[in-house]
Amino acid sequence: MVNVEEIRDYAAGLLEKGEVKSVLGFRRGSASAFAEPCTITNVGEAASLVWDPTCLNNLALYLVKDRKQQAVSKTPDTRPVGIVAKGCDSRAIGVLLQENYFKREDVVVIGVSCEGTGVVDPRKLSAKLKGRTASRVTFAVQGSTSVAGGRTPGATDGADGINVSVYGDETETVIPAREVLADRCLECRAAAPALNDVVFGNTVEARDFNEPFHAAKEAERLSEDERWATWERHFDRCLRCFACRAVCPMCYCPECVVDSTTFVVTLGTSAEEKANRIRWCERSANTSESAVYHLTRAIHLAGRCIDCGECERVCPVNIPLRLLNTKLEKEAFEMFEYQAGHDIEQASLLSSFRDEDPNSFIR
């Protein structure tokens, strides 16, 4: 069981000793039971840090933001940043390091193991509560409360259920984790951050909720025609708000090849260059352009997506984006035993070729 006090003390210690300029973490949200990201810069603020199943965000995104700010600042503050990281978040940091986005010494990873559970899916929780709003969501401790609906199989250290209280009724109900956890947590293969400077909580190996890539495998059962029809429906409602891109820590490119408004113009950009910018897809939100946008994004994330599920969570029109990315991760794993963010020394999926790889025609 993770003791949040330990996280607070560690963060305070880092700030006190001046080892970091700030710590990225979670604090209680103002609007609901859900935690929100925060950046703390002094010891006193450490007490506001929280750790519970509503710490949804992938904070690695803010490392990218910090790096971008440094790039444009005249007097950049290059001191390291501390970051509270779940298993998936640490993989994101891993990919960023693999791609030289910053250096290992630029970041202090305060790892937190999700142990037997993970984070909740707000949509699943709200459905479970039949429209009522949760006022408090915490990890259940084994033996403390009877688990409604039985024990979650495989959870080993007691953090196998989620305690939920709702506004107007402060008694705690325990909901089996399986019923409200985010899909990615149900499929998670590495709930403890492998890349870390410290880890709080236990490393839990056995988490038999769902097999890895469960959702992608389910989706593959449909025929090709059915799949196309489904995705056509999804792409059809895409707003091209680019929220998925904005929230993704891997989408850090200064210029997005599928969004002409991001084209970089510097003093050295000639008029001809400007005129010759390629529009691989138009910005208008019609089905075919949106399909190109999403498929390009998926391909650009192959071997890079670490399945934090943020893109899917922030999508205002519920496009199951995670499926696109996990499908590619599944291929990467099955064909090349490649897992994004697992090994920062490894060459990226797209740029490496090993003798054992299938498709011998390339040799």
Place this chain on the structure above:
Amino acid sequence: MTKRTGVFVCHCGKNIAATVDVKKVAQELAKDDGVVFSEDYVYMCSDPGQTAVIDAIKDNNLNGMVISCCSPTLHEKTFRDASELGDLNAFQCEIANIREQCAWVHKDMEVATEKALKITRASVRRVQHNQALEPIGVPVTRRAMVVGAGIAGIQAALDLTDAGLDVVLVEKQATIGGNMLKLSETFPTLDCSQCILSPKMVSVSKNSKITLMTESEVESISGFVGNFKVKIKKKAEFVDPELCKLCDDCTPVCPVAVPNEYDVGLTNRRAIHIPFAQAIPASFTLDEEACLGLNPVVCGKCEEVCDVGAIDYDKKPTVTEEDIGAIIVSTGFDLYGMEHMGEFGGGRYPDVLDGLQFERLCSASGATEGHIMRPSDHKVPKEIVFIQCSGSRDPENHCAYCSKICCMYTAKHATLYKHHVPDGQAYIFYIDIRSGGKGYEEFVQRSMENDGVIYLRGRVSRVYEKDGKLRVMGVDTLAGRNVEIDADMVVLAQAMEPSKGTAEIAKILKIARDKDGFLAEAHPKLKPVESVTAGIYLAGAAQGPKDIPETVSQAGAAASKVIALLSKDQLAHSPMVAKVRDPYCTGCEMCVDACPYDAITLVDGKASVNEVLCEGCGSCVGVCVRAAIDVKNVTQLQIHEMISAIMA
């Protein structure tokens, strides 16, 4: 700059014009933006065709042109040269392939014309964004390496030194000579193999321009044509060839016996041995794998008896790096394993031999001193059956290709057999006889007429042992009957396959292999000795089954290519190289890992391309998710333009 593009559509006689309405293509393109000249011509590559191109460039002040014709591998250079003659930068000329990629693969004129139009239009849109480029000049190392010292490698090395070049000759085995060493007499003239090979081997050892490295293999290579750096690993030299006086005091004391490669396993040799009497280098050698442990505590007998102290168990493998301008690969062949021929008793019965084993039986330097006898009981075989195409021409079970030389060497074997055993009878099962070559057909006829060899057209289904004989169950399709022969010996004309390790050496040198695993030539007709990698050439059986005359011709051809290449002071390197668009590069290093030529490094956090190393392959372009790297004249803008032209 206003585009002034010229388009030239070739008929290629009827090759293109039969399926593509070339006039229409030219007329339609004349209407395209920026196209100021568009015409068709019957043979663009002919002298009048090229003159028309040069005149059109000048008359119309063209600043770009597309020749719509055959594959650029054929005539890109032709037309780029013509372009320069018309004072248009060579790189402003592009080829649209409407022959191999259009006319030849379609039948319907209407659709083929439509496609030719699109292919040409795409090239027009591309060339309108081409930059004028100048070749990059790079210095040349006037030194060659030959890998594999069979007759191919030996011949190539000698030819190279004749032109004054220094040569590093790398051979895996302890002696040079390759498979030809094992042959007895050679068709079609029946001269003794050793007698014609040994003098060449001695010339190699006496030639001061050749650095001979036996028991050595190429470990890695970097660099590019004219400037390779090659790491060569040489096995530990436990016996010092300078000191070894060939007294042969060591072999009698060696307790280990292993099959002798030189005799194709018909005899044994010791762990310390000389491959054969005339080996080059002339020295004993110690087989590390067979030796009891290179440890005086375990054995150490040979070191004790060597008075000159030539043996040193503490020697270590060495790796040397050589600067090399060009490479000839002549790694030869192996015979397809007998273990695959279970139905013929291959690998099962001692008296079922492969072709090379039979050569050893016939050879005066072989274990039997040239007397043909059965390995099992040393009896002279009175009935002998040769089976041709064993493992060849059988795409389902074995090798799909024809091994080319087996018809000839089987006829030779039957003839030699008759010379050794005049009262014996030789039978040959064959599918058909392929004896193309000077004097070859006559050779086969002689074996039938003078030596009474019985040729049976048909396949053998099975060979099994019965009452001390080998029963051969076959069919004579000409007579339309089954044949059963109780033979004393069966010889299988095993297929030739690329020598073991061909896949590895191809990978190290970054050259391609064909579908059968032989080293692939750059063009089957026009570049038969070039590999796909600039500066690397092929010779001998490594490139495909062939006999000695053909091997020697190819070795000479490869050598002359190298001589021509290394006669220049500078080599021109293609300027179509990668270029980084700095503002977009985030320094992720994916391209660095992807580049097969190690041409990219990070400089100040941005990718930077070494233009001399870059081959313009575009691997980096494919991996860069930020589209921050482009190959000149194949930029993403150009590709986008081409796709747009085709999709329109």
